[in-house]
Amino acid sequence: MYNPQEIMLESLRRKRDELLTASDWTQLGDVPLTDSKKQEWATYRQALRDVTDGFDPSGITTWDDVVRESYMPTPPN
Numbered sequence: 028m029y030n031p032q033e034i035m036l037e038s039l040r041r042k043r044d045e046l047l048t049a050s051d052w053t054q055l056g057d058v059p060l061t062d063s064k065k066q067e068w069a070t071y072r073q074a075l076r077d078v079t080d081g082f083d084p085s086g087i088t089t090w091d092d093v094v095r096e097s098y099m100p101t102p103p104n
Contacts, residue, residue: 050071074100
């Protein structure tokens with residue numbers, strides 16, 4: 028049965044996974060980042076992993092609702 032909330036949660040997971048994959052390079056041993064910047068990326072990546080922990084899909088019916096609620100953390104500069 029069609030459940031928009033579950034679909035939104037799955038969309039959130041997929042987006043999170045894409046962002047994690049796109050930032051994998053920041054944690055490699057030979058990456059040209061300072062230790063401080065590397066830690067910022069590690070913190071961001073943990074926030075991505077945690078994004079679904081407190082996610083309450085009630086009332087969310089579109090991906091725009093998820094984006095508007097700013098469920099995704101902001102990546103480091």
